[in-house]
Amino acid sequence: MHSQNQYGAAEGTGVDRQPIVAAAGEFLVSPFASGLLEVTEKAAGARPGLLLVEDDQDLSVMLTGLLTGEGYDVVTASDGQRALQLAVGGDFAVVLLDRGLPFVDGLEVLVRLRRRGWTTPVLVLSAYGAPPDRVAGLDAGAEDYLTKPFDVDELLARLRALQRRHRDEAVLLPVAGGLLDVAGRRVLPDDGSEPVNLSARESKLLEVLARRPGQVFLRADLRSRVFGDAEGDNIVDTYVHYLRRKLGRPVIRTVHSVGYQAGVVRPERR
Secondary structure, X not given: OOOOOEOOOOOXXXXXXXXXXXXXXXXXXXXXXXXXXXXXXXXXXXXXXXXXXXXXXXXXXXXXXXXHHOOOEEEEEOOHHXXXXXXXXXXXXXXXXXXXXXXXXXXXXXXXXXXXXXXXXXXXXXXXOOHHHHHHHHXXXXXXXXXXXXXXXXXXXHHHHHHHHHHHHOOEEEEOOEEEEOOOOEEEEOOOOOOEEOOHHHHHHHHXXXXXXXXXXXXXXXXXXXOOOOOOOHHHHHHHHHHHHHHOHHHEEEEOOOEEEEOOOOOOOO
């Protein structure tokens, strides 16, 4: 959809902001009041997949550069037919979808995907901003709707919020080497081998880490969340050892002198 973009400048100019990117292996850490430490996903090496569906070439290029700089692995489509193909065959954390697309309208794309049981969160980005238009987008299956022109920081914040909500509700969580089946307390390996069964505490520990892949947890915080009244933080180290023995060392990452973080989930090749 052709429209002007609000970056504090007209479309076609550079984005006047510099995302903070850590060097390889470096952590960006900020303390939370609860004792939880947040590390940005790009600093930890994870790059969540994002499908960008936009027929305005200039806007698509601008958004691709912006989102790549923010740590996303961006795949683009310029028409509705291609969007359907990529969405069904890809593994995306979130989708940014325009409405006025060639061949298949954006909302029709969304309706078809939802009918197939496709659950990836979608943010519709469109020049159609009247209340009936927003209602139509949400009723078609979008989790969020943002009108053009838009503010960059608001767009990025909405994308982060979508991913957080999706992870909080998911019953299958990506982990290094496979998927954690929360209800079944097992990991389904990427290579198609037999599922790996977990104990209740092993599954809960891995779930806590996998639901917040961009965060580092203090050992004391993990103890209180997973092991209740257990004395001493060593119980966390013991169960990390159990999980690594079953699933491989990369499943949980040690941040020395701080705590633990979910291991990096490698995106599928597209």
